[in-house]
Amino acid sequence: MLLLGLLNCVVARKGFLQMRQNLPRCGICCSRPVCRKRQRSSRKCCVMQAGTGILDGTTVSDAFFTPLKVGTLTLAHRIVMAPMTRIRADEATFAPDDLTALYYEQRASEGGLLITEAVHISPEATPIWTIYQRVTEKGGQVPGLWTTQQMLAWRKVVQRVHAKGGRIFCQLLHTGRVAQPDIALHPFVKDTDAPLPPVSSSNRGIDASDEQGNQYNWDKPSSPPRALATHEVARVIGDYVHAARLAHQAGFDGVELHAAHGYLIEQFLNDGVNDRTDAYGGTVANRCRLLKEIVAALVAELGDGRVSVRLSPTHIDPETGQSRQTYFGVGDSAPEVLYAHAVEAMNAYPLAYLMLTEPRVGGLSDAPEQERAYAYPVANADYREMYDGVLIGAGGFTPATARAAISMGIYDAIAFGRWFISNPDLPARLKAGIDLTVYERATFYGAGSEGYTDYPTLNAPLGRYRQVAQHDIGVRLPGTQKDNI
Numbered sequence: 141m142l143l144l145g146l147l148n149c150v151v152a153r154k155g156f157l158q159m160r161q162n163l164p165r166c167g168i169c170c171s172r173p174v175c176r177k178r179q180r181s182s183r184k185c186c187v188m189q190a191g192t193g194i195l196d197g198t199t200v201s202d203a204f205f206t207p208l209k210v211g212t213l214t215l216a217h218r219i220v221m222a223p224m225t226r227i228r229a230d231e232a233t234f235a236p237d238d239l240t241a242l243y244y245e246q247r248a249s250e251g252g253l254l255i256t257e258a259v260h261i262s263p264e265a266t267p268i269w270t271i272y273q274r275v276t277e278k279g280g281q282v283p284g285l286w287t288t289q290q291m292l293a294w295r296k297v298v299q300r301v302h303a304k305g306g307r308i309f310c311q312l313l314h315t316g317r318v319a320q321p322d323i324a325l326h327p328f329v330k331d332t333d334a335p336l337p338p339v340s341s342s343n344r345g346i347d348a349s350d351e352q353g354n355q356y357n358w359d360k361p362s363s364p365p366r367a368l369a370t371h372e373v374a375r376v377i378g379d380y381v382h383a384a385r386l387a388h389q390a391g392f393d394g395v396e397l398h399a400a401h402g403y404l405i406e407q408f409l410n411d412g413v414n415d416r417t418d419a420y421g422g423t424v425a426n427r428c429r430l431l432k433e434i435v436a437a438l439v440a441e442l443g444d445g446r447v448s449v450r451l452s453p454t455h456i457d458p459e460t461g462q463s464r465q466t467y468f469g470v471g472d473s474a475p476e477v478l479y480a481h482a483v484e485a486m487n488a489y490p491l492a493y494l495m496l497t498e499p500r501v502g503g504l505s506d507a508p509e510q511e512r513a514y515a516y517p518v519a520n521a522d523y524r525e526m527y528d529g530v531l532i533g534a535g536g537f538t539p540a541t542a543r544a545a546i547s548m549g550i551y552d553a554i555a556f557g558r559w560f561i562s563n564p565d566l567p568a569r570l571k572a573g574i575d576l577t578v579y580e581r582a583t584f585y586g587a588g589s590e591g592y593t594d595y596p597t598l599n600a601p602l603g604r605y606r607q608v609a610q611h612d613i614g615v616r617l618p619g620t621q622k623d624n625i
């Protein structure tokens with residue numbers, strides 16, 4: 141009798157677990173299938189809003205479509221295109237071409253904001269990404285913005301976006317120690333006296349085990365960087381200002397400073413890399429100095445409301461104690477203290493917006509129904525309390541969790557990455573609740589129109605692509621995925 145009781149219990153529990161598995165997950169203030177707890181922030185848990193349609197994505201009287209003032213712009217909706225490197229610039233000149241202009245034009249919408257892929261401010265800032273097999277096979281380069289020729293090429297992109305009523309910011313990047321010396325051999329750089337990579341805050345290289353562990357698939361070991369001398373910092377800031385000036389001449393509505401994802405500025409912010417003893421190292425305030433000086437210089441160049449910043453706060457997972465969101469081995473001994481300082485410091489500048497990356501990008505598969513990262517809770521809600529301006533979130537949002545994050549006031553707008561790659565008309569689809577075309581990871585990087593400009597718009601034939609219902613994203617979670625974007 142007792143055994144039968146136990147068996148019933150086991151069967152009932154199994155059924156319950158299966159049922160739990162199929163329930164929609166919160167993804168906002170917790171990752172539980174049914175969210176009961178109020179956590180961390182003083183805001184109400186989103187389960188309070190269940191039944192309003194926010195969680196199941198059926199709400200179409202819509203948080204997305206409330207206008208938003210962003211610096212000098214008034215956006216018609218809050219669906220921003222996140223910056224995404226596509227490695228399709230001209231190999232000879234590091235300039236965007238007509239295909240790139242078409243790509244951004246396709247994704248422009250009336251009153252919508254696009255952010256370009258990372259645009260490199262100098263040869264020293266520029267990596268050659270042959271680690272991606274498709275790039276080796278098909279070619280393609282990351283774009284730059286340090287010559288007049290590049291500026292004129294970007295102007296064509298901007299004009300096409302503006303002609304559709306869209307707005308566009310240019311993301312400025314220096315990759316620091318991620319760039320490698322092979323660029324010295326490139327004909328466009330070879331006979332110039334441009335400073336060459338890799339430089340960083342220190343001479344600490346990317347740890348080989350980290351490269352391995354994070355599956356970067358380098359085709360050769362990365363070279364240890366040279367620590368920038370104190371007197372060189374002004375020159376690097378000058379390179380950012382030069383690129384911003386060219387961005388203005390190209391007609392961009394503003395620039396986004398890429399201070400995230402393990403690149404140069406993060407290599408100064410984080411004490412896992414920065415071991416300097418000058419004014420740019422040591423205390424948190426000193427490590428944030430480069431960030432602040434660049435922001436101040438960009439604002440002085442472009443004026444109020446035309447500069448924005450992207451940060452990717454490292455998050456210590458409360459359940460595992462592990463840090464999430466370290467890129468290229470760039471980590472800090474006290475990330476909460478560091479990023480609180482960096483975020484609060486941004487209040488001193490008249491930024492258009494601050495963008496934060498959520499620590500939940502992930503998934504090497506093309507199966508968004510099963511991607512675990514889509515169900516991780518929002519981790520950056522505390523930073524909302526620290527920043528007074530427009531706050532944009534990016535990383536692992538579904539249409540439903542994005543709406544909820546805006547409705548709850550955690551973020552003012554959401555930047556979508558992969559869904560914008562595969563859905564050129566994403567705002568229209570989100571408005572109407574129409575199925576989304578699924579992105580194809582294999583064609584993210586490398587030259588050519590495939591996986592770039594050939595995704596269908598509404599009512600066009602699907603071809604080799606497939607679609608997913610908006611409410612099915614992230615709901616079938618059992619498979620494990622590797623984190624790596």
Ligand SMILES: Cc1cc2nc3c(=O)[nH]c(=O)nc-3n(C[C@H](O)[C@H](O)[C@H](O)COP(=O)(O)O)c2cc1C
Nearest residue numbers: 222223224225257258501534535536556557558584
């Ligand atoms: C192909 C690809 C390229 C990316 N390149 C950049 C980049 O150049 N700059 C940047 O800040 N983030 C970059 N990201 C990160 C995205 O901006 C975004 O945070 C990420 O895709 C997660 O958002 P999602 O879940 O909506 O795709 C890239 C992401 C992808 C998928």
